[in-house]
Amino acid sequence: MDYASMFSELLKGLLVSVEIFFLTLLFALPLGLLIAFGRMSKNCIVANIFRVYISIMRGTPLMLQLLVCFFGPYYLFKIPLASSYRFAAVIIAFSLNYAAYCAEIYRSGIQGIPAGQYEAAGVLGFTPVQTFFRIIFPQVVKRVIPPVTNEVITLVKDTSLAFSLSVMEMFTMAKQIASAHTTMIPFVAAGVFYYVFNFLVAFGMERLEKRLDYYR
Amino acid sequence: MSKELLKICNFSKTFGDLAVLKDISFSVKEGEVVSIIGPSGSGKTTLLRCAALLESVEKGDLSYGDLQVCVQGVYAGKNVLKDAKNRFGFVFQNFHLFPHYNVMENVTKAPLLVQKRDKKEVEEMARQLLKKMGLSGKENSYPCELSGGQQQRVAIARALAMKPGILFFDEPTSALDPELTQEILKVIRDLAEEKMTMVIVTHEINFARNVSDRIIFMADGYIVEEGEASSLVDHPQNERTKEFLAFISQKG
Numbered sequence A: 001m002d003y004a005s006m007f008s009e010l011l012k013g014l015l016v017s018v019e020i021f022f023l024t025l026l027f028a029l030p031l032g033l034l035i036a037f038g039r040m041s042k043n044c045i046v047a048n049i050f051r052v053y054i055s056i057m058r059g060t061p062l063m064l065q066l067l068v069c070f071f072g073p074y075y076l077f078k079i080p081l082a083s084s085y086r087f088a089a090v091i092i093a094f095s096l097n098y099a100a101y102c103a104e105i106y107r108s109g110i111q112g113i114p115a116g117q118y119e120a121a122g123v124l125g126f127t128p129v130q131t132f133f134r135i136i137f138p139q140v141v142k143r144v145i146p147p148v149t150n151e152v153i154t155l156v157k158d159t160s161l162a163f164s165l166s167v168m169e170m171f172t173m174a175k176q177i178a179s180a181h182t183t184m185i186p187f188v189a190a191g192v193f194y195y196v197f198n199f200l201v202a203f204g205m206e207r208l209e210k211r212l213d214y215y216r
Numbered sequence B: 001m002s003k004e005l006l007k008i009c010n011f012s013k014t015f016g017d018l019a020v021l022k023d024i025s026f027s028v029k030e031g032e033v034v035s036i037i038g039p040s041g042s043g044k045t046t047l048l049r050c051a052a053l054l055e056s057v058e059k060g061d062l063s064y065g066d067l068q069v070c071v072q073g074v075y076a077g078k079n080v081l082k083d084a085k086n087r088f089g090f091v092f093q094n095f096h097l098f099p100h101y102n103v104m105e106n107v108t109k110a111p112l113l114v115q116k117r118d119k120k121e122v123e124e125m126a127r128q129l130l131k132k133m134g135l136s137g138k139e140n141s142y143p144c145e146l147s148g149g150q151q152q153r154v155a156i157a158r159a160l161a162m163k164p165g166i167l168f169f170d171e172p173t174s175a176l177d178p179e180l181t182q183e184i185l186k187v188i189r190d191l192a193e194e195k196m197t198m199v200i201v202t203h204e205i206n207f208a209r210n211v212s213d214r215i216i217f218m219a220d221g222y223i224v225e226e227g228e229a230s231s232l233v234d235h236p237q238n239e240r241t242k243e244f245l246a247f248i249s250q251k252g
């Protein structure tokens, strides 16, 4: 196998990895906010349900969650496994898992906003919804960017776990090429790609952080 | 006879086992400046916060003009509370400006979003207010770029922008250096001259004596003494008041 076709295979895989990455963020970031609200609910039954959810998502391996998401419907409900469901299962498992981590980050961000902000908004007559979206949320965004950046960088690398469901992302590709041609090169190349991918992600997040640097 | 803007009757408030307000009654007429003084922990902040609906009382009545906000510890519905919030402004000890908004936005957001007033009118008024506060040219600064005194003046402008009938101050200078304190006291004095109705919790006894019409002395959750400002400071009747004023003047 020549290098050109090897790289083109890897790049195809990279595309799938990127797809997993963005779809996960698309679902996990907002879902995390809802879970954070649930976790902070004044209703202690609701709060406990979300507490347990977060604890399970953080306390068990993501790889296991992937397998449960894919095989669960079959073992639990005897729904036949469609191969097309593989990719969806990956997105579902990643989103549910990452949303749990995001929820805890949001929660600490929200709880870190001084009570005075709510009070100032309250006496000015802002409704609770206005207070959250106009006053609290923008400040939370600024506070959570560093911890969210950590999660996002981990996510880039975690996309490789999709290989456990044989989704053709970059790591799966690299492994296949490597074993078919007994060569280390695809691994090295994949490593470089992951690194560059993460470098760009970190760069983007840093830019975002800088843009919110206009206030303290 | 000028009309009564705020009326509080028999307020009682507890935090757990601690009774913080005990049967507090007083009222404020239009154009009046009332100062509340008293030792630390006597319930001054709590009283102001209850009046501003930041805390709720267990017993008592609260009304803003014709608006009955609370009757015997039972609060009116959402709409009445919303109306009531348009009738007063609150200036906090620690300013509590919105850090992600610049000065102009801090002042204009609530009139625009809550009172739904015209953008041009609000911005024009905000500029006037900031000018009055000596903050012209700071419209686009962020709170973190301002001194404490400037921040507090923005906070006062923010409260005034809502055109409140009555303005509450909770120790507006306690977080400030002596120099900056004078800055804020001057602003409040100017407002008093314009007949702005104000209730001020303060430890600045001389200021209270000079600027207010009436002073209320609180201790242990009670109003111990209440009277015309200079006579209360110069000729206190109650032993607790005498003790407190002596202690304050001794401290400097």
Ligand SMILES: Nc1ncnc2c1ncn2[C@@H]1O[C@H](COP(=O)(O)OP(=O)(O)OP(=O)(O)O)[C@@H](O)[C@H]1O
Binding pocket: B015, B018, B020, B038, B039, B040, B041, B042, B043, B044, B045, B046, B047
């Ligand atoms: N949220 C709260 N929970 C429990 N206790 C409180 C709370 N707020 C105030 N207290 C208590 O109520 C009492 C009165 O407090 P308050 O802040 O009203 O006093 P203050 O007269 O404003 O004092 P200072 O001059 O120090 O500001 C204090 O004993 C205080 O510890």
Ligand SMILES: [Mg+2]
Binding pocket: B044, B045, B046, B171
């Ligand atoms: Mg106080």
